[in-house]
Amino acid sequence: MLRAAVEREFEIIGEALNQLSRVAPEIAAAIPELPRIVAFRNILIHGYATVDDALVWQVLTEKLPELERVIRGILDTTTRPH
Secondary structure, three states, X not given: OHHHHHHHHHHHXXXXXXXXXXXXXXXXXXXXXXHHHXXXXXXXXXXXXXXXXXXXXXXXXXXXXXXXXXXXXXXXXXXXXX
16 A cells, blocks of 8 residues: 555656646756656556566655755745845
8 A cells, every 4th residue: 555655656746747847848857857757657657567666666765865856956946036
């Protein structure tokens, strides 16, 4: 059940970033892993392949913290008063 919840959150993140790339491509361009994140979301959503538990864990522990850092940096620069 926990894995399903984690995968669902990845699906939401991937969809949000996919939408961001359409509505604000200049901001999306600042996220280096965006295409890979969206591709991972597509794998989870459409079941293109069986997703290995180790891959989900690796993305959660190694990739998600970096994505959070990048997003926080973007938010800091885009929400600062001018």
